[in-house]
Amino acid sequence: MTTPSSYTRVLLAARPESGKPIDPNTVFSVKHEPFALSPGEGQVLIKVLYASLDPAMRGWINASGSYMDPVPVGSTMRSIDLAVVVSSGPGCTLKPGDNVQGMFGWTEYAVVPEKRATKLLPPPPGAELLDYLGPLGPTGLTAYFGLKDIGQLKKGEILVVSGAAGATGSVACQIGKKWGARVFGIAGGKDKCEWLEKECGVEKAIDYKSPTFHEDVKKYIGKFDVFFDNVGGEMLDFLLTRMNRHARVIVCGGISEYNKALPAGLHSYLNLISARARMEGFLFMDYEARFPEGFTELAGMLGSGELKRKFHVVQGVENAPEALGLLYSGGNEGKLVVKIGEEGVRPRM
Amino acid sequence: MTTPSSYTRVLLAARPESGKPIDPNTVFSVKHEPFALSPGEGQVLIKVLYASLDPAMRGWINASGSYMDPVPVGSTMRSIDLAVVVSSGPGCTLKPGDNVQGMFGWTEYAVVPEKRATKLLPPPPGAELLDYLGPLGPTGLTAYFGLKDIGQLKKGEILVVSGAAGATGSVACQIGKKWGARVFGIAGGKDKCEWLEKECGVEKAIDYKSPTFHEDVKKYIGKFDVFFDNVGGEMLDFLLTRMNRHARVIVCGGISEYNKALPAGLHSYLNLISARARMEGFLFMDYEARFPEGFTELAGMLGSGELKRKFHVVQGVENAPEALGLLYSGGNEGKLVVKIGEEGVRPRM
Known part of the structure; x- marks a missing residue:
């Protein structure tokens, strides 16, 4: 592959204002760099194919950090990516053309330590490479371990999933269905609800934007055994009044609250x-x-067409930067990714 | 025993106003009844010795109920009591003089189905009858199963107990100490804190009424592994910012919130x-x-003097009725009980 004379990356330019949506134009800056990347000992040069956009990114760029250190201002924005190896430095086992996954960030190219790049097997039957950022990646595994270990979902139980049409939520619905639960989804808007009912095995999808949302939950769901919550805030507070005995709430995320300085309080926790x-x-x-x-x-489940x-x-x-905002407004339909480089082009050295 | 010509009981006269402390004069009424109690088949006449006063009573008298049906307006106020059997109806195995425990309510005498009266063994060494309403009763067992099953407290872990000088909290502190945890208590006022440190094996008791409460928690405790919470509300919300990885919060009670129409919200749950x-x-x-x-x-633990x-x-x-208010103001020192009848007087038939 002939390497280009320059490449583009996106930096974290400033921390977002507390309690406000991320302003893409002040928080991030796009930078064009002369191409001067060359892998040293134990390093690989990778070309990024796809970057995953995730709700947790808000926590990564806040000054206080979250479960990871905050992204330093002035450095490439962190993301989980799929990439292809362009060239390897001395002592590497990865080879040009190998597909890899790692936290390479919002950049077209990067030189990274080989140990930070996980080699990907060819996608299994029924799957494509991109699934490593979806059902076969963080969101799929989040749904699986959330339901299995935290929710301890059992056959015949009532499972409610919020953010049900999202990347994690939609997988949670379908795993729940496969494991024999009665699955109810909560999502925003008619299109998402229809997709959940028609495609994802959801018995009834409930539109949280409807003025009858609370009544609908009472009418169609009643009470739940397991709640896989991606949304938090007032919705969670209401659901805490709809628990069956020994209910489990899987606290996966709080998409409704990440942009607030003070998340809405839970009053019903008693x-x-x-x-x-x-x-x-x-x-x-x-x-x-x-x-x-x-x-x-x-x-x-992918192989059998169930997922x-x-x-x-x-x-x-x-x-x-602009696309990231879709997650917090509910504007995305499905797992949100940025396509950064062409997958099909086999690099030539 | 010569039975009296009348006896006293206390009725629930009206439901308390939502969001306000219980007004003892409007919510309860004292009634003197002519003594016309006689046990029928399978019934016993009991004389109540002690009634336990518990924070959960607020939930019992609210219209919505809680984990039990609400006490009906016009009936004897529900409580957990110690009593002695005065006489037994046909077909009973309980005998006059037997000590029993049950939900007999705020009354000097009652006729109850024998199956609702649990016979008590003589108190074990180091214990007295009243301990069946304390360490050997609901509060002690709450502390034990809370720490054992919900908190899964392990040796060397940091345990924080709120309402630490209370009936349940003080037992939780001492069990925690026995099981090898580092125990920190939160209580209101210097006297309670001193008692916890001197008598209950608490490494440091922190006064929540102090203006430096938050700083004190950070300074002396840092972060916790297990939090046995009897208080709820803002204190709990703050403690949710002080969790070690894999921390467990034992939600035992919310004494700060029971009298509020809308409990304070938890903002830090994410x-x-x-x-x-x-x-x-x-x-x-x-x-x-x-x-x-x-x-x-x-x-x-009672027998060895550890408790x-x-x-x-x-x-x-x-x-x-008046005494019940002490629980919500923090005015009681130790397990709150009402002495209703004399224990020592052996009934004569």
Whole structure:
């Protein structure tokens, strides 16, 4: 492959204002760099194909950090990416053309230590490379371990999923269905609800934008055994009044609250006592030793056609800052990714 | 025993106003009844010795109920009592003089189905009858199963107990100490804090009324592994920012919130994700099959002198309504009970 004379990356230019949506034009800046990347000992030069956009990014760029150190201002924005190896430095086992996954960030090219690039196997039957950022990646594994270990979902139980049409939520719905639960989804708008009912095995999808949302939850769901929550805030507070005895709330995310300085308060938490119920948070990365277990289940569902997924693909790394806002407005349809480089082009050295 | 010509009981006269402290004069009424109690088939006449006053009573008298049906307006106020059998109807195995425990309510005498009266063994060495309403009763068993099953407290972990000088909290502190945890208590006022440090094995007791409360928690405790929470509200919300990874919050009660129409909201619950932490509610009564396990541990600690406890005894059933308010103002010192009848007087038939 002839390397270009320049490449583009997107920097974190400033921390977002607390309590406000991220302003893409002040928080990020697009930079064109002369191409002077060459892998040293133990390093690889990679070309990024896709970057995953995730709600947790808000936490990564806040000054306080979250479960990871905050992204330093002035450095490439962090993201989980799929990439292809262009060239390897001395002592590397990765070879040009190998597909890899890692936190390479919002950039077209990067030189990274080989140990930070995980080699990807060819996608299993029924899957494509992009699925490594979806059902076969962080979002799929989050759904799997959330339901399995935190929710301990059992056959016949009532599962409610919020953010149900999202990347994690839609996989959670379908795993729940496969495991024999009665699955209810909460999503915003008619299109998302229809997709959930028609494609994702959801018994009834409930539109949280409807003025009858609370009544609809009572009417169609009643009470739940397991709540896989991606949304938080007022919706979660209401759901805490709809718990069956020994209910489990999987605290996966709080998309409604990430842009607020002070998240909406939960007033109904004392119901945890009368319901003998539990709220528990988790991160998929803690289950690394058991990734093969989750991967096997998810790959099997993809192979059999049981697992539907949608990708919302935005073109070009320079459009990543603007696209990120879609997650917090509910504007994306399916797993949001930025296509940064062409997958099909086999690099020539 | 010569039975009296009349006896006193206290009725629930009206439901308390939502969001306000219980007004003892409008919510309860004292009634003197002619003594016309006689046990029928399978019934016993009991004389109540002590009634336990518990924070949960607020939930019992609200219209919405809680984990039990609400006490009907016009009926004797519900409470957990110690009593002695005065006489038994046909077909009973309980005998006059037997000590029993049950939900007999705020009354000097009652006729109840024998099956609703649990016969008490003589108190084990180092214990007295009243301990059946404390360390050997609901509060002790709540502390035991909360720490054991919900908190899964392990040796060397940092345990924080709120309402630490209370009936449940003080037992939780001492069990925690026995099990090898580093124990920190939160209580209101210097006297309670001193008692916790001197008598209850608490490494440092922190006064929540102090203006430096938050700084004190950070300075002396840092972060916790297990939080046994009896208080809820703003204190809990703050503690949710002080969790070690895999922390467990035992949601035992919310004494700060029971009198509010809308409990203070928890804004910090998303920390459950980054800390991979859990909040879980429970009720001791679910562990009935394992009461002997908890009883053995607690009786052993009483017998060896390891378990300190205080009772705050109010005299006379007619004073129960006023005394109940002490729980919500923090005015009681130790387990609050109402002494209704004399224990020592052996009934003569």
